[in-house]
Amino acid sequence: MELTRFRVLPEKAGELLAARPAMIADFEADREGFLGARLVRLANDEWLDIVEWRSSEDYAASRVKGANLPGIKAFFDAIDSLVSAEEGVVEP
Incomplete structure (x- = not known):
């Protein structure tokens, strides 16, 4: 699970x-x-993007690609600043 604020x-x-x-x-x-993925609007102009990945390796491979496609780039371009980025594991 990727948690990006x-x-x-x-x-x-x-x-x-x-x-x-x-x-x-x-x-x-x-x-x-x-x-x-789910996008959550928080207070004070902050947002939380909750992205589910099959594995940590898939998440890491995605991070390497960055904003490599137009739709991803347009979304990232609207972001003013990163607050935090974490990876977690969903427990059953």
């Missing part, structure tokens, strides 16, 4: 949300082991 300027929130479907489509097409 970031800030988005208020004037870019619409851009972030508009870019989300293409980002998800790019992940589905290009990221081995991508299982799904």
Whole structure:
């Protein structure tokens, strides 16, 4: 599980949300082991992206690719700053 918290300027929130479907489509097409994602709006212009991966190796491989496709790049471009990025394991 990937947990990424970031800030988005208020004037870019619409851009972030508009870019989300293409980002998800790019992940589905290009990221081995991508299982799904949920985006949570928090207080103070912060957001939390919760991304589920089949394995830690799949998550690591995705990080290496970065913003390699237009939909992913558009989503990342709407982000003002990274607050935190963590990896966790979902327990049964």
